[in-house]
Amino acid sequence: MKKLFIIFLLVILMIATIAVWSFSYKTSHEEAYVPIANLTETLIIPSEEGVFERSKFALEYSKMPTDIKHQRSLNTYYDNRAFYGAPPSIPHEVEERNMGANSCLKCHENGGFVDKLNAYSPITPHPEKENCRQCHVPQKTKDLFVSTHWSRSKGPSIGNKALMTSPPVIPHQIQLRENCLSCHAGPSAPKEIRTSHPDRINCRQCHVINEKLIKDIGVFTRK
Template sequence: MRKRLGIISLFIILFIAFITLWNYSYYQGQEEAYIPIENNRPIPIIPSETGVFQRSEFALEYANMPVDENHQRSIKSYYNNRAFYGAPPSIPHEVESERNMGGNSCLKCHENGGYTDKFKAYAPVTPHPEMVNCRQCHVPQNTETLFKATNFEKGTIPLVGVNNALAGSPPVIPHQLQLRENCLACHAGPSAPKEIRVSHPERVNCRQCHVPNNKVTEDIGVFVRKNQN
């Protein structure tokens, strides 16, 4: 009897030890995984992707805004407001003070967009609200200073609807991404040009389907498959 009790006690002790070790191992496995980073080594980031994710909370708001039929912007007016293709847009309205910048004035309308009673239209959204010195790049349209008309060419404007790799495939991005990290600024909401207004602003991972058109391709001539024999 005493021998049988000893065997049962040993079995119970081993069972408890097994449960304890398994429980410890299980909870150790629940710790967050991490990648050790060497000292003085830069942390990799994707700056050209960050803007659109930071603005993604407004995606559905842009989708639900009514289209302003009377003040819609078009591609033509979009580029007419620029000195040349790729240039910052000029300021098409009066500016209260030459020293007004960023959050004190411009960003009140252009940070998140929306309808402005003063101009009876929707304000375009800036793709880079963190750059508050707006007048460093953006200037008024009309000026009486030393600027004179020239024969400067504005350059070739990307065509809409012809920059798809295949019929039905997502269009490529025909411009650089620097200072244009927030895709929703130009492609979503009632202030977006109607020709490039996206129908799915809630899909905020734009670069999952759209890629920049910055690759130089060369004609390889007639492709001939080599004989496999």
Template sequence: MTQAPGQQRQRVMVVAVLASGAVAAAGFFSGTRTAPTPVHSGGSVLRVAPGVGSVPRHAELGRERRGPNAELYANAEVVLTGTLPSRAEPAQLGDRAQAVAQRAEHRAYDGAPPTIPHAIDQRGAPSCLVCHQDGARVGERVAPAMSHPLLSSCTQCHVVEADPRPLPQRTPPPVNEFSGLPSSGSGPRAWLGAPPQVPHGTAMRERCISCHGPAGQPGLRTSHPERDNCLQCHTATGAAQPRFPVQQTPPPPRRTP
């Protein structure tokens, strides 16, 4: 069977993870120093053709990474405790649907900011980032990493989804007939084996690892968390992208019923 390669792969992963953790730690401590400019001396920067700029050393990549998933390995703990899907053990049929249903439980429509399934400090600025900046896992509970770049006022968009206070709810929750945009199916592929396209809007969902990273739910997790430039292969297209042509003329008048 595939056990041996799987084990080997896991071992490679652990090494990779520890290494990246070390890189992150080194990066962190060097980052705390006051003058971070000459981190390396003695010609370690490759000389390149003028105008091209300098090429960073491998050790610097952790810090030099750019893009929405640049901090993928910044929090080694998540990676270490997250259950990595193995190629030998694909997500079970239904995993994805279950994950999607669980997501829908906290969202009015696909793309809505999720509501908060736990109590928060209603006063002031709750310390959301302790868990949600990079994501965390405590036992079976996963605190997903923010899906968007750092914004300061979390409670502007995210509100608790049940009674906020030690006060009873006196009026029944309202009946609303809104039917939200459902989660799209999995992204279309050009051919069997081609990378799937991103089937959903990407605004405020730029950090793919939030759902697709190692701490994501089975059925949504990527099979290759070691790659962090997701949009290199997975293009964001499709009707869910809120793009539209700017209208030049009014739409034709509607018939009223």
């Protein structure tokens, strides 16, 4: 009886060994891959979310031809701003008695050519800020009422890269500029900064911020 029990135990152990070994042998031959269908959400670093806001248009942007006659340049871009980073004034007529929202977004959400103005509408980087005219005001005059000594600060220089073919650094702050494609792609992007590769949607994978603008203030203590 005791013998039979030991033989029975050994047989069970043998079967278990064979089962475990053959299972691990089988799985070691499987390819390492994650089925795409099971990835319900792509994980994005929250602080870099804005980069992907317009990426569904990326392929269209990369196919758009350049309309040389109606390009904007950085000079005209800065001309319309009181100082670097200020909200641009509205260079065209607007419907009175509304704060913006759809009356502006119909042209400024996705851009497009406007015959009447003979220009492409610049795409807004912040379609969610619906009270457009809280910050953007129409131009009433090109002249100043009284002359001043005010001189406009310049934007940071571009073309700052380590090697000839390296990605240039991002010379500006990212706050309120998370939505890269709105300014850097399509026919309304100033020609100097229109990217040749709007389809490489993860911009901040290659372009890093030039941190020099941020000063280290040390450990802050209240006096």
